[in-house]
Amino acid sequence: MSEPADILARVFSDVAPEGLFDVHAHMVGIGAGGTGCRINRTMRSLLHPVRRTVFHFIARAAGIRNLARADLDYVDRLRALVEEFPVPRRTLLLAFDAFHRPDGTVDERRTEFFVPNDLVLALAKSHPDRFLPGVSVHPFRSDAIRELTRCRERGARFVKWLPNAQGMDPADPACDPFYDGLRERGMVLLCHTGKERALRETAGEELGNPLRLRRPLARGVRVVMAHCANLGRSRDLDREGAPPVPSFDLLLRILDEPRFRGLAFADISAITLAERLPRPLETLLDRPDLHDRLVDGSDYPIPGIGIALRLGPLVRHGFLMPEDARALAALRPGNPLLFDYAVKRLLRHPRTGARFPPRLFAPPAFLRAPEGNS
Helix, strand or coil: CCHHHHHHHHHEEEEECCCEEEEEEECCCCCCCCCCEEHHHHHHHCCCCCHHHHHHHHHHHHCCCCCCHHHHHHHHHHHHCCCCCCCCCEEEEECCCCCCCCCEECCCCCCCCCEEEHHHHHHHHHHHCCEEECCCCCCCCHHHHHHHHHHHHCCCHHHHHEEHHHCCCCHHHHHHHHHHHHHHCCCEEEEEECCCCHHHHHHCCHHHHHHHHHHHHHHHCEEEHHHHHHHCCCCCCCCCCCCCEEEEHHHHHHCCCHHHHCEEEEEEECCCCCHHCCCCHHHHCCHHHHHHHHEECCCCCCCHHHCCCCHHHHHCCCCCCCCHHEEEEHCCCCCHHHHHHHHHHHHHCCCCCCCHHHHHHHCCCHHCCCHHHH
């Protein structure tokens, strides 16, 4: 029978020399301690029980017990979880810009939450061995290019978008100056793809269509497509009048386009969640030709939500051995990040036994390269 110690020995036995990298961890806060964070008022309102429940699950998953210290406790816990890894691990800590209208004004009603760039920049500066800053700049902002420049000068190399909840269309020609700004500064766009579950899709599910990211890719922007579009359906923009298809199929189409080699990547955050099984995970395990374009992401604090990441479905579909699942279950309460990493390292294709390679969990090659060659 597998034991937690045995599991840990196995998943850390072949870590790449560069250590581990998490491209997708959220900074979350309510503004406690003057961080500048804010959340939509519906998330704590008794008049919106569903939204309040979402907030409750997220807070519990992040280990928040005292709302008066929520923001600081969140950071302290995340840093402590990363420090428990027996090998170096750096985490991209993500800001989140407000919903902006096309005229550049902020729509507070449709802003789910806001995390300022200055916060993640400061945290990365204070803890450079643990955190990298993932800033968020809405392309409709009147100061979008200035903000890109400012953040890049302070060390940011990633910009986070969630179009479904922030209100930008990646295929909109109005974004072209922003894309040129990203390319010229050697910055990477980390963009949500597929359906969004944790936040309201206040701008619509279709904005998560992976094919809409052809526009920045065609302008030479390196794009990491978050979650591998593993949930939801999107319009097939290549076939007029065709019915919607799984968003995941469209992501594969992007990854298979030779012209985007070296530009199009995807992160495997949320790939093990129960409602996304089994096809996306099975397909990715079976496509070693794609593994050098996949990057690990935890989607923290989601791994701490037990109802979302359940081991039973992974066992039933043949992705995990039952004895490994029992040992993994003992890891989650103490460290959901360690649990998430160990689960992904132990995944196997149900028929062939193929696994994700250790290199997938290391810093991607474009991040390891000198910044001038990024």
